[in-house]
Amino acid sequence: MAGFFSIFRRIYLTIYNWTVFIGWLQVFYLSVKTLKESGHEHVYAAVEKPLLWAQSAALLEILHGLIGLVRSPVSATLPQISSRLYVAWGILWSFPEIRTHFLVSSLVISWSITEIIRYSFFGLKEAFGSAPSWLLWLRYSTFLIMYPTGISSEVGLIYNALPYMKESLKYSISMPNKWNFSFDYYYLALGVLGIYVPGSPHLYGYMLGQRKKALAKAKRE
Numbered sequence: 001m002a003g004f005f006s007i008f009r010r011i012y013l014t015i016y017n018w019t020v021f022i023g024w025l026q027v028f029y030l031s032v033k034t035l036k037e038s039g040h041e042h043v044y045a046a047v048e049k050p051l052l053w054a055q056s057a058a059l060l061e062i063l064h065g066l067i068g069l070v071r072s073p074v075s076a077t078l079p080q081i082s083s084r085l086y087v088a089w090g091i092l093w094s095f096p097e098i099r100t101h102f103l104v105s106s107l108v109i110s111w112s113i114t115e116i117i118r119y120s121f122f123g124l125k126e127a128f129g130s131a132p133s134w135l136l137w138l139r140y141s142t143f144l145i146m147y148p149t150g151i152s153s154e155v156g157l158i159y160n161a162l163p164y165m166k167e168s169l170k171y172s173i174s175m176p177n178k179w180n181f182s183f184d185y186y187y188l189a190l191g192v193l194g195i196y197v198p199g200s201p202h203l204y205g206y207m208l209g210q211r212k213k214a215l216a217k218a219k220r221e
Helices: 002-037 040-057 059-067 074-093 103-128 133-139 143-168 185-220
Strands: none
Touching (some): 002 040, 002 103, 040 059, 059 074, 074 103, 074 143, 074 185, 103 133, 103 143
């Protein structure tokens, strides 16, 4: 039974990683192509469908961690996936006014480069048991640049969406109402921005630690 589960796990994770890899590859190709041919104002329109699909698929990674399919701690996976889903759906999809901002280009390019490398790395590991040393190095090194550019873009887009949240009151609930409850999406966004301040350096430090371990282990082997 354990052998069957191990085989099923490898087949499933191989299919999952390569499927999402294709989604992010499409995001990268369309964003670069559109940026070159039409300008940053049209990037979001070009990548919206594959971007939302590929990023939403990452929800499964939380489940993978919870049921033990992968060793990645949920405490590290959950904040990163949650923040990305918030930006993808709660900001870009929800507020069309900021879709033409130049930070959309830096966001999707940073995300897609990171994920193309990550999903191909794990796809090869699950399919063949190992990945090339150069891909291992990229997996644990490109975040040194892509993480700061991605995080800066996320924060910048949330900040630029604030006036539209305040003006439209989208997703906000005002009193009085039958639930005797109020909610302001604008203040939620401010809270999210506040979490980025301590959260981003912490996650970056965690990734530096993972890089050190992974590269040291590769040298020993």
